[in-house]
Amino acid sequence: MQTRLSDSARHLARADEAERILRSCVHCGFxxxxxxxxxxxxxxxxxxRGRIYLIKQVLEGEPVSASTQTHLDRCLSCRNCxxxxxxxVQYHNLLDIGRAVVDRQVPRPLAQRLLRSGLRAVVPRPALFRALLxxxxxxxxxxxxxLKAKLPPRIAAAGQRPxxxxxRRVLLLEGCVQQALSPNTNAATAxxxxxxxxxxxxxxEAGCCGAVDYHLDAQARGLERARHNIDAWWPAIEAGAEAIVQTASGCGAFVRDYGHLLESDQRYAAKAARVSALSRDLxxxxxxxxxxxxxxxxEQRLAFHCPCTLQHALKLGGAVEGLLTRLGFHLTPVPDGHLCCGSAGTYSLTQPTLARQLRDERINALESGSPQVIATANIGCQVHLASxxxxxxxxxxxxxxxxxxxxRTATL
Structure with a gap:
């Protein structure tokens, strides 16, 4: 794709990256x-393809409208493309660049601003989120x-951690909402x-990975959270921790991107690259x-929903399925397993109608093999599907x- 960035776009910190991504697109439509x-x-x-064209127009200096923002907002960032x-084509990086430019030029309606700022204020703070929950x-x-549908039917107690x-030692990203909505996940992992x-x-000292802020019009704040985590983890990394483990693939995808997102930060580039290299999904x-x-x-019958962040961002499609099969679980077939459930971080709250449609399609596919339970690898997908x-x-x-x-009980 041929492109000519405007003078203002050429002054963006990621201008060269945006131009490189735009030029890699060949309009094939796959x-x-x-x-x-x-x-x-x-x-x-x-x-x-259409969103790439919209971002191209924005970076070439064409007028930006609320319609442009709407089409970009509707993207799930599932990375199926x-x-x-x-x-x-590194679409998700281009989308991040384009969204930031559009959000600076198009003021959001008050309701959207309140929702997004409210989510940024609550979601990354586990204690506050737990109290509200x-x-x-x-x-x-x-x-x-x-609102009732968003609340879990029950919250399993976490139990003791060893x-x-x-x-051998690893670090564990505790996450944000998972600590309140499913505290047993990380405890069971430990x-x-x-x-x-x-x-x-x-x-x-480690906290939110930064993805919530980064994807809700506050990229600088999201990167500050990334730097905070790097500082928190660094002494343990130097002491020999062999991995930074995530049980939520959405968080894992963002931590894996620390090295790329902070590559121009002279103070953090090398440390961020090291953290990304140590990042591991469970x-x-x-x-x-x-x-x-x-x-x-x-012998339990499971349907596994593979989160987009696990299969498209982390490139681990089939990994959990293989592990569960190895352990003796019976996995039921799931048609169109590459498709998104509609959770997509906070998407189910910012785009509820589309999110519900996608959820119901996924549930129908997941239930087609009559499983006893649906398994997944990301707290957002878990809560959204359960709703x-x-x-x-x-x-x-x-x-x-x-x-x-x-x-163990059966053998006693």
Missing amino acids: CTATCPTYQLLGDELDGP ETSCPSG HSGLALRPLLAAN SARHA RLLDRLGISVEPIA VQVLQAEPLEHLGLCA AGRTPVQHWVEIVEAALDAT
């Missing part, structure tokens, strides 16, 4: 065929139906790793471990640990 929002809306401007692109649970009968006692001779070293850690000696024998109130949805590590406990 991305359009796999884009969830294009499939729903049938509008070229609600597909990757990147998986299907034969030219290797428990207030919502107490007031559930009084809430509107759409102390750090092994020579217990499972402990059985395998790996300790989780707690780093209380399944990557467990794949290399001798799980067979745990003695798990599971349909149909088949139970859990993080896969909790299902594995429960099966281990059941097996």
